[in-house]
Amino acid sequence: MSRVKDASNSIKVGMVSLGCAKNLVDSEVMLGILKDRGFEIVPDEAGADVIIVNTCGFILPAKQESINEVLRLARLKQGGRLKALIMTGCLPQRYGEELAKELPEVDAFVGPGEITAIARVIRDVLQIYRTGQPGRPAGRRPVLISEPRFIYSHETPRIISTPPYTAYVKIAEGCDNRCSYCVIPSIRGRFRSRPIESIVSECMRLAGNGARELILVAQDTTRYGEDLYGTFKLASLLREISRIEGVVWVRFLYTYPTHITDELIEVVACEPKICKYFDIPLQHADDRVLRMMGRRNSREDALALINRIRTRIPDVTLRSTFIVGFPGETEDAFDSLLDFLEETKLDRVGVFAYSEEEGTPAEALPDKVPEDVKEERFRRAMELQRRISREKLEARVGSEEMVLVEGLSEESDLVVVARSQREAPGIDGLIYIGDATLKAGTFHQARITGASDHDLAAEIISPA
Template sequence: MNYQVGMISLGCSKNQVDAERMLSLLSENGFTICSDPACCDAIIVNTCGFIEDAKRESIESIFEAAQQKKGRLKVLAVTGCLAERYQNEFADEVPEADVILGMGSIGEIAASLRRALEKGERVISFREKSDLPLEGERILANEPYFAYLKVAEGCDNRCAFCAIPDIRGHFRSMPMEKVLEEARRLADRGVVELNVVAQDTTRYGQDLYGKLMLPELLRELCKIEKIRWVRLLYCYPDRITDELIEVIASEPKIVKYIDLPLQHINDRLLRRMNRRGDSSLIRPLLKKLREKIPGVCIRTTLIAGLPGETEEEFEELCDFVREEAFERLGCFAYSTEEGTPAGEMPDQIDPELRRHRADQIMELQMGIAAEIARSLEGQTLEVLCEGYDEEARCYAGRSYMDAPDIDTKVYFTGRGGLKPGQFVTVEITGADGYDIVGEEVVLG
């Protein structure tokens, strides 16, 4: 029987790639992918379990999807990080879930759904995390002109605040030839922008080849003719080598953008976080990136309210944000996560104060981002058009400074007939908060 199945995928881009591989497996096994929950025989909720807000969103999505059982829906499946993290509790506490699969079991999604749909079985499977496949065909869940290219799985960094190593297992790189095969397939399907991701992208290849191989991988990706942009996400500061900087600076297809989660600048807190490197590494690295890569856009993420963070240490973080004037920045309020070293620290800060501190950082960043946007007036940028925005009554797209889903937009007027995925030259005429406003430059 041809069953209709829907997918709700939450959380990060790595989780999205897992969802896209599940969709492809389902399609290969005779299921029809459906975007309307009311028409689905089965719905998969691919959960995130990273921090408290993400867990809450995942639980809400599960219960919202379960409401469809009042109609056509027969089977609700739960996969992803939250299921893996709380596997012992999930079966009892979420009886609405007919299929529960851990990270290592998502390759069983098609067979599991058929057992539940055709035999009425409840299927629960938690294979070894290392059974999660590193490769496979995908059905893109986003617009077809960009894709996330996941080059590794898992993490060994063991940051004190983070549960990801326990959820996703040890770091494993995908062999380079397999990464390049997937990139070529994506390019042949119309993808023009590759966003290279992993839990620790800069560590790519060390486990397989005995050395950091991201620079070599990037050079090979740039040889793929149909790819126009290659973007780097989730890079660790202590693995930003001179070779990597040179590749970013010299390869025209690599956008001058680097996502560099720093978390904090105070040395005591960085040690408490179990982060490699301290301010004596971070500050010179930022200086070097700006010197060696003209026009580089640096994105970072920070954590406010880690246990024991004093007012003075928080002010040091605020001063750091002012001094560095990051082009793109996000700040999270620390989330107490069970099973992590930080979650066991005695000097937990009141959640309201954590949120207040994170909000303060973001208020600072709003002013910095607006100033940076205004400084672009009169310049031209290459923009990847994402279509016509009916509400704004103009086109919207992204410049090299903007990663999909997390960064700002460029809103611009154009000659008409522009298609999503088309590159256009835009002259910047102003700014609207974080966003940039401009008009297309018609060349020739």
């Protein structure tokens, strides 16, 4: 055993992963590296010597959640059991030095570009803990923030924390789109893809370990490959992954509307393993607001895209997100967004009230929308979509669909929850089935028997 492992194998590390699935993959990579270096990974906070909080710094509510979580965990240090608290991810990348001044409870700050140094950081911090004294100066705490260039490979250790039948695969990192309201490009760096071979190799290993549903993520999955191969390669990648034995469903999330090619639509239409599901954050439907947002499509482009996808894949599920209350969004512009939702009747829609972020071009825009107006528009958009969602789900009653059982529902021991290819985990509704004998991770044919605003009920017809 190496000296590193000798030094680390009694140290118990816990992880709290906040934010999106892309951040979750970073958390899993850090856990993999730590386990590889001899640290013990523990699931409960109470038994940990060190806790890593992998934060999200995207918009204000996410930042608040991250800080609250750090302050809550800091209380465990007062009891003496928890020796160190480490903050990683988007928030320290954005505010590293500032946080170091404001949060003496945190022992180290590590940006997304430095996560491979996590084992060394923990050892350094514990060394300070053993030899230092409480109230040490902030300058002694590690603050590792750099231009993010890192992206993991199939050889990077990783511990999958999702249920064994589902795994996320990050195919690229960073973003080159420069939407005016978004801080991601400055936090996550330039867009960079992983080579196809590396992704396929990782997917084969995941499938060999029991993953049946693979979910490809990136800030912009549709740009995948452009930097490495000079052209968009998501369609080719999906074809390759579809050939892997054991994989039942392949999903991809976070597409950019103007990067969706006919080839990509064709591959989704033709490859049975690829879920007939497009997640296309459109952000708005008024041309002037779209221009102010720095988006590259118009309302007509979005309508044409939706039409193109639905014509080729009539049973497709379309998901999108929209921002309300962006600077300069007049009542007319907001109405045109509501008209768009009514006209397109998208299956799944997320709505966010605009959150102004320091350092973004949108911060300098005039004609800010007051908070109460933003809230009111948020409620109106959500209410409209609630009705549309119910109509869309009611239209599925009586249909037969293959479902993946996820386990017992939180509400009842007699009911399991499941998803069809139309429901992505964590963001869409669920399908409730009154048969507690169904095992998590198994596929079945089910008949949809009922619908509510966001969820469905079903009965099993036969194993898939």
